[in-house]
Amino acid sequence: MTPFVRLARPEADADCDAIGQLLHDFNVEFDAPTPPPASLAARLRTLMKTGETVVLLGHVTDTGPPIGLSVFRFRPDIWSEDDECYVAELYVVPDQRSRGLGRALMEETMAVARRRGANRIELGTEETDVQARKLYESLGFLNREGGPEGPLMYFYEREL
């Protein structure tokens, strides 16, 4: 069947539990340190309640659990009265990839961001994450400033 995507509800325990489990599995898969699923469920419940963070859950069957998610966040734009959107996490469980769920999650993320009045959407990703980069680029994301001929844009970070 066609993958489908829906908004997670902070008041739904099952949604929060699924988010906690998926974010935990994401960290484990990529060898990142991770809080336990229950902590992540509680944290995302808190963040969703404020409206600053939105989570979409993705399914491939009507009755099965969510097997992918998009976590995205909003902040007021500096240059206008609009918001801007930042995609923090996009994840689909390994054995369900390449079936269009990542694309469905990203398309709905952009649709939700537009409805919310965001004028821009951004994200960071690694050069080696080729599948994700192809997806983002096919959706019109660019890692070059000002157009396809512009300089590359790097994402820098450090711990504090």
Add this chain to the structure above:
Amino acid sequence: MTPFVRLARPEADADCDAIGQLLHDFNVEFDAPTPPPASLAARLRTLMKTGETVVLLGHVTDTGPPIGLSVFRFRPDIWSEDDECYVAELYVVPDQRSRGLGRALMEETMAVARRRGANRIELGTEETDVQARKLYESLGFLNREGGPEGPLMYFYEREL
């Protein structure tokens, strides 16, 4: 004299006006479309009042106007109860560059972020912005995932 840096106060008209002018000049220098200085002053006043956005102003004389700024923002971290910090803008007027003000602004930005309880700081920049990248790298920022040998991290965006 040694450059110095101080927190901008949203209730100080002169600070908001200086921020609006510097952000306007920044856009003009880089051929970006820009709102007028007064609109930017009003917008940043609003954002600073919420505490989500912090602005540092940089000076090179005790009596002169600010000639550089750092605009940075906070959001709750997903993985912990801490905040994370995002540097939105760093600017020093052209004829005052290479005198240490950019470094002073970034060092104080990191200090403010630490005091606020942020565990991480991030920013995006272009490959051609060599001076800025040198500064960030000298301050411990990395555009590679997991360490100096890791894959490059790209910043992607699109308008909505």
